[in-house]
Amino acid sequence: MTEEPPGGSPSEPSLAWLIVKGLLMVLAAFFSANVILVLHTPAGH
């Protein structure tokens, strides 16, 4: 995701770019949640 957001500079991202980034973050958070639960054993809880 290093390319410039379409339709705007990095300092002023467009609404569409923010929505795409938000969805990517949601997806990443979902995958990381699974990793955290697998790594986090009940003994440590």
Add this chain to the structure above:
Amino acid sequence: MRRFRYCLDPVFLTAAALYLVNRWLLKPLESHAGFFHAYGNDLLCIPFCLPPCLWVYRRIRLRDHDRMPTCLELLTHLVVWSIYFEAVAPRLGGPFAWTVGDPWDAVAYAVGGAVAAAAWGTFRARRPVPAPAPAVSAAREAHS
């Protein structure tokens, strides 16, 4: 602008130290119904788990900067993790059968996240990059 140091970040290191204190000192001292037993780890969820995640995102180029965690990064993880840990995982069973849904855990995530965000300056307005001073610009033009 301060550069985020991921797993060397002071907030992460403090959370890691507090996790060990909670795990080995506070929890053994109190019953299963005690505050630290129930919510100690949950308070540390965002400051402890978010920096390593952001480090991975940086490596896979999902994150394109080394600034402090942004509002978007913090809020999406807070919301997704709260829903997943407290509402979804307890219903999945299998490897997640040990999880128990508790709405107060989500409150603890939010409180821990708010403290971490305050330390990271997440909700502070980002200052625009200042334009070069006119004298400097004039000097550059004279040289070119």
